[in-house]
Amino acid sequence: xxxxxxxxxxxxxxxxxxxxxxxxxxxxxxxxxxxxxxxxxxxxxxxxxxxxxxxxxxxxxxxxxxxxxxxxxxxxxxxxxxxxxxxxxxxxxxxxxxxxxxxxxxxxxxxxxxxxxxxxxxxxxxxxxxxxxxxxxxxxxxxxxxxxxxxxxxxxxxxxxxxxxxxxxxxxxxxxxxxxxxxxxxxxxxxxxxxxxxxxxxxxxxxxxxxxxxxxxxxxxxxxxxxxxxxxxxxxxxxxxxxxxxxxxxxxxxxxxxxxxxxxxxxx
Numbered sequence: 001x002x003x004x005x006x007x008x009x010x011x012x013x014x015x016x017x018x019x020x021x022x023x024x025x026x027x028x029x030x031x032x033x034x035x036x037x038x039x040x041x042x043x044x045x046x047x048x049x050x051x052x053x054x055x056x057x058x059x060x061x062x063x064x065x066x067x068x069x070x071x072x073x074x075x076x077x078x079x080x081x082x083x084x085x086x087x088x089x090x091x092x093x094x095x096x097x098x099x100x101x102x103x104x105x106x107x108x109x110x111x112x113x114x115x116x117x118x119x120x121x122x123x124x125x126x127x128x129x130x131x132x133x134x135x136x137x138x139x140x141x142x143x144x145x146x147x148x149x150x151x152x153x154x155x156x157x158x159x160x161x162x163x164x165x166x167x168x169x170x171x172x173x174x175x176x177x178x179x180x181x182x183x184x185x186x187x188x189x190x191x192x193x194x195x196x197x198x199x200x201x202x203x204x205x206x207x208x209x210x211x212x213x214x215x216x217x218x219x220x221x222x223x224x225x226x227x228x229x230x231x232x233x234x235x236x237x238x239x240x241x242x243x244x245x246x247x248x249x250x251x252x253x254x255x256x257x258x259x260x261x262x263x264x265x266x267x268x
Contacts, residue, residue, distance in 0.1 A: 018030060
């Protein structure tokens, strides 16, 4: 199992400082979340790339429906080059209560899913460095000869982790086309992370669909409340530590830095 930390709050310089501290303390990855308006995730990850050498850098997560796929593809590729191949893109529909309606973003779940599917196809094409043609419901792309830097370090492209709703054939099919699954369940209360028992039940089908190829299963939690070892035994490959309560505390950056410097959890 590999261990990451999702930074609850901080400016780009703070993210870079925390990433350097996390690398020194033995964490495998640091991740940032994408706000509708706030500190730019990809500027922050670019700053972190310049301060680190080995730790993985990524988002947790990027609501793809509100991003232009060619712009997002360029940001991911830029950080992939800066980090010499250490970037991971996590994608999902996003949380509506984070301000989607306030900023006029698409709120309909089906439409957001369509936008994500089309965006992922376009980005995968752009990352090849070859001209892209695409015609979908929401996006149309024709080949462009304008000179630009197009290559990515990781081949065929940086890994994409995707939210998959257990029990939803379409959602899981999308996630299983990617390089990792963030397992969730959609119920009357909205979307939530799958429970340990729900993941255990789903893992045989996930492993069968992966068909032997490297495939990550990513879970998030607090070490004080959950056991990474139990999730590892269930089949998870990444444990992402979260400290969301720190966002409302007096010093969220300091709290996160203290946790990072103490190092990742150990599983026997």
